[in-house]
Amino acid sequence: MTVADPTAAAPPEAGAPSDEDLLLEHQLCFALTVASRSVVGAYKPVLDKLGLTHPQYLVMLCLWESSPRTVREISDALAQEPATISPLLRRLEAAGYITRQRAEGNERSLAVRLTARGAALREQATAVPGTMMARLGLDREQVGELHAAMMRLIAATRTADPGDGG
Amino acid sequence: MTVADPTAAAPPEAGAPSDEDLLLEHQLCFALTVASRSVVGAYKPVLDKLGLTHPQYLVMLCLWESSPRTVREISDALAQEPATISPLLRRLEAAGYITRQRAEGNERSLAVRLTARGAALREQATAVPGTMMARLGLDREQVGELHAAMMRLIAATRTADPGDGG
């Protein structure tokens, strides 16, 4: 991936909307999507060894914290639609990391449960966060600051949701 | 900026990996992907009025700066694979915003050019950055800081790319 020199363009400080506002290199949304794809891409060689894609890794993190969980619970935890999670879980089941069976007591919901193999995978996964921090050359403090900044940004999108109504 | 200090006495935060490292809520990659999807999602109602998806909007920004451009130039500017851009351009052509024709002088490359309609769309697009800043409740300074943080993160992934070779 070759993005333009990261140190090149800086947005103007303040003032009225200018023609430069439409410059690609000034767009936060652009920097954000490239950063997201780049970081996820950096995980790939690491997660390949676990046989997981990055979205699948997030689901496993979710289940290592608590299993079984329903599709709805997982989708809420990951801020994804159930329709996105559903086929992803089928692939994790095919990989032998989870089982999917109807919940007893409520035939609507699905009990998504770690297999022994899925639970065991956690041992190898414990190395992932440290490995990635080292690869990106970030320390815990920097990660924490970026994490906090992302959470504030997410919160901003929640309160700015008037749809197309205004 | 912040290089690990060899003389530091290894406080808890800079120290050994803990079990909490695998908590979903601590993952920067998770916050980053959610932020990216959330911000792009916030653009949707705004871009719908222009008849553009967010990736298509980025291509248009690219062409409003310079037209014609080849597929390779666009793909470099957006840090995307040509294989991603190719079908996207076909849809922009179907929408009437661009034309695609073989470049004269080099039959291999494609001249991607704004149509009059595509060029005119820029007028409406000038409002987008300001609208989005307002929606997210961010001022120029905050946007600038986040933008810079994302660029540093992107740069970090560039220097941390040993593939699976080590």
Added chain:
DNA sequence: CGCTAATCATTAGCGCACTAACTATTTGAA
């Protein structure tokens, strides 16, 4: 109790985004 409404998960359809494989063209070196 019975029926409507809500809830849960899945499927279908569209559009990215990536890798790998392929065609066409151009370059450039023997």
Added chain:
DNA sequence: TTCAAATAGTTAGTGCGCTAATGATTAGCG
């Protein structure tokens, strides 16, 4: 000049991620 290598773009295949529609089950109200 000829032919291998490089370059430009497209296509195929897989996997997200979203919305909308569907089928199944449960909750809850009259």
